[in-house]
Amino acid sequence: MSKSSQLPQANQLSQFSSLELAQALMEKLSISPNDWHRLKSNRNVRASEQVAAALVFLLKDEPQEALLRLQQAALWLDRSISAPPCPTHGEQKR
Known part of the structure; x- marks a missing residue:
């Protein structure tokens, strides 16, 4: 892909603030309820x-909240933590 074909996308993104772009990225990367178990x-x-x-x-x-999230990310990557079991599993249905 040539650089000139990427310009419209860059121009479109420039209308948003860095915070708006970061929030959109966070939303995009968040696990949806339908994908949670997977x-x-x-x-x-x-x-x-x-x-x-x-x-x-x-x-x-x-910055303190940011640091907590970065530390959490590092724990995922170095395998220090894992997902807790689903709270609805193991419950007996009556």
């Missing part, structure tokens, strides 16, 4: 969610 243990997906959230907090001038 993706809840996918370390790259979970880390991506956390990094996008960190970017939003950083752009909102909330």
Whole structure:
């Protein structure tokens, strides 16, 4: 793809603030309820969610919240944490 064919996209994106773009990315990378069971243990997906959230907090001038999300992403990537079991599993239906 040539650089000139990418210009309209870049021009379209320039109408949005960095925060708006980060929020859109966070929304795009968030696991939807329909995909939760399939993706809840996918370390790259979970880390991506956390990094996008960190970017939003950083752009909102909330560095402590951003740092927490970045640390959470690192824990996913280094396999220090895993997804908790679904709270509805194991419950007996009456």
